[in-house]
Amino acid sequence: MFKKFVAIALAALVAASVVTGCGNNAGNTASVASSKDSRLKPKYPFKNFLVHDKDKKEEGYAGSFDLYAALQKYGATDMYLISKDYSDGYPWSVEYAVEFSNGDTVSFRFINHLSNDASFLELNYVDIYQTKQDHISNYGVEFQKNANYSKWMRRLQVAYPQEMQMGADYYETHDRDDKKNWLVIPTGNLTRDSELEKYTFRVNSYFDKVFNSSIAPYLQLEDTPWDEDPFLNNPKILGESLYANRRDSYNK
Numbered sequence: 001m002f003k004k005f006v007a008i009a010l011a012a013l014v015a016a017s018v019v020t021g022c023g024n025n026a027g028n029t030a031s032v033a034s035s036k037d038s039r040l041k042p043k044y045p046f047k048n049f050l051v052h053d054k055d056k057k058e059e060g061y062a063g064s065f066d067l068y069a070a071l072q073k074y075g076a077t078d079m080y081l082i083s084k085d086y087s088d089g090y091p092w093s094v095e096y097a098v099e100f101s102n103g104d105t106v107s108f109r110f111i112n113h114l115s116n117d118a119s120f121l122e123l124n125y126v127d128i129y130q131t132k133q134d135h136i137s138n139y140g141v142e143f144q145k146n147a148n149y150s151k152w153m154r155r156l157q158v159a160y161p162q163e164m165q166m167g168a169d170y171y172e173t174h175d176r177d178d179k180k181n182w183l184v185i186p187t188g189n190l191t192r193d194s195e196l197e198k199y200t201f202r203v204n205s206y207f208d209k210v211f212n213s214s215i216a217p218y219l220q221l222e223d224t225p226w227d228e229d230p231f232l233n234n235p236k237i238l239g240e241s242l243y244a245n246r247r248d249s250y251n252k
Contacts, residue, residue, distance in 0.1 A: 040236055042216035044073045046208040053186060060179035062205040067108075068187035070211070074219040075101035080136055081191045082107070090118050091199070096190045097137040104218055105131045110188060110201055113159060121188065121196075122159060123203040126210075126239075128218045129153040130226060143242070145250045152229040154218070156239035158203060158210055164238055166206050181205050214238040 046065070053064035071079070078099045085093040095109040106128050110121035130150035131137050143149050157163040161170030174181045181204065188201020214237045224230055231237040 039220065040213070040217050040234075042212045043220050044070070044216070046070075046211045049073075051186070053184065056184045056186075061182055061184050061202075062180050064184045064186055065203070065207065066187050067185045067201075068190060071098050071100075071106075071190075074216065077101055079190045081193055082137060084193075084195075087112075088118075091121070091196065092118075094121055094196065098190065099131070100219055102219070102221055102224060103130050104221070104224055105129055105137050106215070106219075107137065108190070111159075119199055121199050121201050123185070123188075123201070123207070124157070124159045126156040126158055126215060127153055128156075128215065130224055144244050144246050147247065149244065150224075150226045151244045151247065152227070152232070153242045153244075154214070154229055154231070154237070154239055155242055156210060156214055158207060161204070161206070163240075164204075164206060164210055183207060210238060 049066045049070040051064045051066045053061075056064050076098050080097045080099075081094070082097045083093065083095040084091050090112075092112040093109065094111075095107060098106045098108070100106070106126060108126055109124045111124045112118055112120060113122045113124060129137075129143070129152065132148045135148040137149070143153055161174075162168040182202045183205050185201040185203055189196040189199070217231060217237065218224070221230060229241040229243075232241050
């Protein structure tokens with residue numbers, strides 16, 4: 001009877017050890033997940049790149065954001081003007097592609113959106129993806145067709161408040177024509193195109209939230225995957241994750 005009791009006790013002890021071992025593994029998994037979440041904290045926050053611009057402040061703008069300095073700090077290696085479209089003789093759409101040391105590419109598209117002033121170019125959307133070395137990105141349908149692009153792309157429709165979780169009624173309480181709802185980007189002309197020097201580049205004043213939560217995390221990754229958005233299921237990342245689901249059929 002005593003031997004039977006000891007056997008039962010030993011079996012219980014082994015079972016407890018197995019459960020405890022699983023618990024430790026679960027703890028390690030949670031730790032890894034927590035570590036991954038730490039990537040969401042911007043290494044260089046948006047506020048670091050706010051610059052004192054007395055003239056723009058006096059004009060009534062919310063502030064000035066040095067986009068060029070921010071991109072440089074996060075490891076930008078090359079900047080390209082990839083499109084410049086005209087309407088009535090002036091550029092109404094300008095798009096840049098910026099390549100980073102970690103392999104990421106970020107496109108910034110500025111357009112003369114709903115403003116009556118043709119001298120404004122407003123940040124419309126930001127795309128984040130990867131390209132193969134020495135491939136200069138373009139825009140449009142090429143993402144679906146071209147194998148030089150990663151199979152994923154994160155699109156941030158910055159100009160649409162509801163897409164950036166600012167509420168569908170944002171423009172009912174934030175007048176588009178009121179400069180206090182805008183940040184000037186004095187360095188928006190990333191490639192120093194002489195024709196664009198006279199234009200005012202600007203972005204909605206909530207761009208700090210977009211930059212900190214959904215752009216910086218990608219730029220500070222050391223090993224970005226090619227086949228899947230690294231923040232695919234993370235609810236804290238704004239925008240939409242796109243996938244090149246038709247690429248294989250295009251390239252048959």
